Amino acid sequence: MNxxxxxxxxxxxxxxxxxxxxxxxxxxxxxxELDQVIALIFDVLVAQANRDENRPSLKLIEGTN
Structure with missing residues (x-):
């Protein structure tokens, strides 16, 4: 994280x-490369979560293919 x-x-x-x-x-x-991509996505999610704690939380939905 930066x-x-x-x-x-x-x-x-x-x-x-x-x-x-x-x-x-x-x-x-x-x-x-996977570690770097995880870190980049995590940084964006943290920034978004820090903006407003009243927003609905993100949820992971697993689908079937």
Missing amino acids: GIPMLFGMDEAIRLHGIAQTAAIQTGAKGH
Whole structure:
């Protein structure tokens, strides 16, 4: 993370990281590139979550193909 403060608890951080990880895996990235994509997505999610704690939370919905 690039010095963005997290204005929420560890549970929310874990949840956002899970969303970032799932999204990054779907890009097809592997290894170090996957870590970088996870970090980029996580940074965006943290910034969004910090904006307004009253917004509805993001939820991961798994579908079947």
